[in-house]
Amino acid sequence: MRLFVLCCTFVVLHSFQHFRSRPSLRVHRLGVNMASASPYIELAGHRASGKLLLKPIAEADVPLAAALETASYPKDEAASPERLAWRHANAGRFFWGVYADDTTKSPQLAPPSQKTLVGFICGTLTSASELTNESMALHEPGGATLCIHSVVTAPGHRRKGVAKAALQAYADAINSPAFITPGGGKGEGGQPVAQILLIAKAGLLRLYVAAGFQLVGLSPVVHGADPWFELRRQNCVLDQRSFEFVQVDAFAAEALGGNPAAVVFVEERHRKAGSASGWPADEWLQGVADEFHLSETAFVRKRSEPSGEGAADPSGASAWDLRWFTPSSEVDLCGHGTLAAAHAVLSTHRAPEKQALAFYTRSGVLMVRPEEAAGPGWLAMDFPAEPPTEVAEPRASLTTSLPTSDEKSAQKASPAAAAAAALALTEAEVLWVGRNRMDLLVEVAPEAFAKITPDLARIKQLDSRGLIVTAAPPRSPAGLPSCPPEGLAVDFVSRFFGPNIAIDEDPVTGSAHCALGPYWAAKKGGASVLIGWQASKRGGAVRVEVKSGAGRVVLSGPATTTMEGTLKA
Numbered sequence: 001m002r003l004f005v006l007c008c009t010f011v012v013l014h015s016f017q018h019f020r021s022r023p024s025l026r027v028h029r030l031g032v033n034m035a036s037a038s039p040y041i042e043l044a045g046h047r048a049s050g051k052l053l054l055k056p057i058a059e060a061d062v063p064l065a066a067a068l069e070t071a072s073y074p075k076d077e078a079a080s081p082e083r084l085a086w087r088h089a090n091a092g093r094f095f096w097g098v099y100a101d102d103t104t105k106s107p108q109l110a111p112p113s114q115k116t117l118v119g120f121i122c123g124t125l126t127s128a129s130e131l132t133n134e135s136m137a138l139h140e141p142g143g144a145t146l147c148i149h150s151v152v153t154a155p156g157h158r159r160k161g162v163a164k165a166a167l168q169a170y171a172d173a174i175n176s177p178a179f180i181t182p183g184g185g186k187g188e189g190g191q192p193v194a195q196i197l198l199i200a201k202a203g204l205l206r207l208y209v210a211a212g213f214q215l216v217g218l219s220p221v222v223h224g225a226d227p228w229f230e231l232r233r234q235n236c237v238l239d240q241r242s243f244e245f246v247q248v249d250a251f252a253a254e255a256l257g258g259n260p261a262a263v264v265f266v267e268e269r270h271r272k273a274g275s276a277s278g279w280p281a282d283e284w285l286q287g288v289a290d291e292f293h294l295s296e297t298a299f300v301r302k303r304s305e306p307s308g309e310g311a312a313d314p315s316g317a318s319a320w321d322l323r324w325f326t327p328s329s330e331v332d333l334c335g336h337g338t339l340a341a342a343h344a345v346l347s348t349h350r351a352p353e354k355q356a357l358a359f360y361t362r363s364g365v366l367m368v369r370p371e372e373a374a375g376p377g378w379l380a381m382d383f384p385a386e387p388p389t390e391v392a393e394p395r396a397s398l399t400t401s402l403p404t405s406d407e408k409s410a411q412k413a414s415p416a417a418a419a420a421a422a423l424a425l426t427e428a429e430v431l432w433v434g435r436n437r438m439d440l441l442v443e444v445a446p447e448a449f450a451k452i453t454p455d456l457a458r459i460k461q462l463d464s465r466g467l468i469v470t471a472a473p474p475r476s477p478a479g480l481p482s483c484p485p486e487g488l489a490v491d492f493v494s495r496f497f498g499p500n501i502a503i504d505e506d507p508v509t510g511s512a513h514c515a516l517g518p519y520w521a522a523k524k525g526g527a528s529v530l531i532g533w534q535a536s537k538r539g540g541a542v543r544v545e546v547k548s549g550a551g552r553v554v555l556s557g558p559a560t561t562t563m564e565g566t567l568k569a
Helices: 059-072 081-090 133-137 162-173 202-210 268-273 282-292 335-347 407-412 415-423 456-460 513-523
Strands: 006-008 029-033 038-042 051-056 095-101 117-126 145-153 195-200 214-218 229-234 242-250 259-265 297-302 318-325 357-361 364-370 379-384 430-435 439-444 466-471 492-498 503-506 529-534 540-547 552-557 559-568
Touching (some): 051 162, 162 202, 195 202, 202 214, 297 335, 318 335, 335 379, 415 456, 415 466, 513 552
Parallel strands (some): 492 529
Antiparallel strands (some): 006 145, 006 195, 051 095, 195 229, 242 259, 242 559, 466 492
C-alpha cells in the first residue's frame, strides 16, 4: 500500500509560516448535474485550459484512477487497483475525481465521460489523532480524522495549479451538506470531518502548505529510504469566521517600500454570516482595519453573477466589490488600497494574470489592468479625476488652525496663512491653496518643501480628509524624507497628512494623485503624462495619465506581496 497520506487540518504552518505560498482561488462554484442530480464543483484558481469539475468519482472510473495512480508513483508507493476499489466501496464520500470539460458552458452539464478523468483525491476516516501504519490501513466510519491517500493529476495537467485548487476545494467541500449523506452511506458516517492529516516527501511540502496544510514535523512512518513529513489541516468544517488576507506594498517594486495595505477576501461562505448587504457587519470590518492598523485595509469579494443589478461587468472584466477602511473610518476612494486589491486578486490567481478587473466602489466602477509595458507587476488604475478648486476667500475650515486667540481675526486670515501655520512655513512660501471634495491641496515653493514641519493638531482642525502638500521638484534633495531613485525624472513632489482619518502621514496616496495629476497637468501646459514622487519616509512613484476630456486619470505603479495568512475573527 502506498503510504502517501493526507489528513486534513486548517492549521497555520509554524516552521513555514513566513514562507507560505499564495492562497489560491476559493471562489469555486458549486453546481448540480441535471442529468444525474449529483453536485459538482467547478474549480477556479488553476492555469489549465478549459473547465475542471471536481465531484465524487463514478465507480466506472475507478480503473482509470488506478491507471493514473500506477503512472504517477513508484511501484512500492502506488496503491493497487484492488485497494483503490476497496476505498471507493467503503469510503466513496471521500473518493473524488477531477474531470476536464471543454464542451459546454451550460450549467446542465452532461455526465463526465471516462475519458475526461484528469485527476483524483481519495481518503479514509480514522478515529486516531495521528498517522500510523494502522490508522492509514483502515476505514472507520465514525472517525473524525480524514487520511488522504492519493492526490493525483494526469501529466498534461501538472504544474498548472490543478492539484492545489482541487485539494483546497475538496477539503472545503467534504463537510458541505451537498456532499454529506444524512445518516451516512457506504460506511461513510455522515458526520463532519474535524481534521485532515497527511504524510509527504520534502519535494511536495510547498504544494500542501499552499493548499492550507501545516507542517507538523517528521513522521514516524517508515516507508522506503526517504523520510516522510506529517502535515495537518485543522477544523475542516467550513469556518465562516476564517478569512484569507494578503498584505501588499503598493507603489513599490520591492518589499518594504511604497504604501502597505491589507487585503481581506470575503468569500461566498461568509455571506450568510454577514449583513443584509452580504458584507460582514460594518463594525466588524472597522475592527479588522483597526487590528491591522495600516493606512488602509481593503475588503474584496467576487461580485455575484448573473443576477443582481450590475452583477455582470459589461466590459468582460473580472468583477469585484471593494471597500476601504482606515483604522478609524471607511473612505470613499483609495488608490493604494485599490492597487493592493488588484495585485492580491491577480497574484492569488483569483483571476487570470492578464485579465482586467472591475471594482465596484463608493466612487463608481474602477477599472484596473495589468500594464506590463511599464514594468513587471505594474498595474494601471482608471480613477475619476478630482481637480482642486482654488480657495480664494477666508473660510473657517482653514483658519481654525491659525495660532491666534482672536476668532474674528482668524476668520479673516487668508487660506495661505492657515496653510503656512499648519506646516510651519511663512505665508510667502505658500503659493496656492485649493480643495476638492476630499482634501485640501497646498502648493509650496520648491525650496520650502524640505522645510515642512507638519503640526498634526492644527491639520486635524482642517475640514478635510487630509492635506496634500506639493511642489515642483527641489533643486537639491537635501532634507527630504526620501528621494526618487537615480535616473527617475519627476514632474512634482508631494506629501499627504491625514490625522482626521488616523493617518499622520500616508506613505504613497493614490487618490491624492487624482487631484495632483490635473493640477500639475494644467500648470505644465496640458501635459497628459506626469510622474510624481511622494516624499514620505518610505517613498513611492506614481505615474499619472490625465484624460481631461473624460474627467479621468490613470494611475500606474507596481505592487509587491509581503505577507499572507488567515484572519480568525
